[in-house]
Amino acid sequence: MNTPRTPVWKSIAATLEGDIASGHYAPGDKLPTEAALAARFGVNRHTVRRALADLGGRGILRSRRGAGVFVEAPPTDYPIGRRVRFHQNIRAAGRLPEKTVLRLETRPCDAAEARALTLAAGAPVVVYEGLSLAGRVPIAQFRSLFPEHRVPGMRQTLDQVTSVTEALQRNGIPDYVRAETRVTAVRADATQALHLRLREGDPLIRTTSVNREPDGPPIEYGITWFAGDRVTLTVSHD
Structure with missing residues (x-):
């Protein structure tokens, strides 16, 4: 039986979430650009964007138009x-x-x-x-x-x-x-x-x-x- 493959965007989201949990990116820090993340993971920007959207939907990241994507901080x-x-x-x-x-x-x-x-x-x-x-x-x-x-x-x-x-x-x-x-x-x-x-x-x-x-x-x-x-x-x- 073939084991279902994890979608690449989920793997990217999990990796970034681990980076944040480990303190590599602190609350308020700006993440690398979509282009830089796409180069890091060897994927296209659409795949990166889906991973970032997942993290944003769970309150881990916040996208600020014209500024980039930042690690969310609790109030x-x-x-x-x-x-x-x-x-x-x-x-x-x-x-x-x-x-x-x-x-x-x-x-x-x-x-x-x-x-x-x-x-x-x-x-x-x-x-x-x-x-x-x-x-x-x-x-x-x-x-x-x-x-x-x-x-x-x-x-x-x-x-x-x-x-x-x-x-x-x-x-x-x-x-x-x-x-x-x-x-x-x-x-x-x-x-x-x-x-x-x-x-x-x-x-x-x-x-x-x-x-x-x-x-x-x-x-x-x-x-x-x-x-x-x-x-x-x-x-x-x-």
């Missing part, structure tokens, strides 16, 4: 409470926290920023924008604004460290608390999709928040766009 738990600390949250989830700075400048605040930070219209603010990563996977794009006159050394400090908590401590603010958080569902625009390795129109969770000194005025107004399938936001009532 990161991200608590939001009275004290929200990015590096602490990510480490608690067992991931390595990182930030990539996209913009750091001082400019006049707009009307919404002035209201949030209780500033006069046009008062100077330090704008800090970047990407938040967990284990090399971008999970959010953020924009934080700090009133220059309340934290006069913030821009210079953020040139040296990426942690907001550490930067505030270096400027004489040892503690701060979350005054409010608003959560909204939005869609990724083209730039956000590029930064977060998503497709334009993919779901994002936008949080708008104000942090203040425990008994003082607001010191940070922040907007964060989380990749909707990479975080689980947990609101605590501490």
Whole structure:
């Protein structure tokens, strides 16, 4: 009796799944191109595409149009409470926290920023924008604004460290608390999709928040766009 042969695409899928399980490709890593995989396995690209589709259907891989195929990462738990600390949250989830700075400048605040930070219209603010990563996977794009006159050394400090908590401590603010958080569902625009390795129109969770000194005025107004399938936001009532 002849033993049925395993379809080649299933063998390729099993091999790639083994590579991922062995850590050869970590969560967030980009796989080689279809052409490179076809050359590796000695097959045509259609066969590779079927193997990748199988892994994608089982939640192991995610294809991002124009960017490639990536190893999927489980959602990161991200608590939001009275004290929200990015590096602490990510480490608690067992991931390595990182930030990539996209913009750091001082400019006049707009009307919404002035209201949030209780500033006069046009008062100077330090704008800090970047990407938040967990284990090399971008999970959010953020924009934080700090009133220059309340934290006069913030821009210079953020040139040296990426942690907001550490930067505030270096400027004489040892503690701060979350005054409010608003959560909204939005869609990724083209730039956000590029930064977060998503497709334009993919779901994002936008949080708008104000942090203040425990008994003082607001010191940070922040907007964060989380990749909707990479975080689980947990609101605590501490």
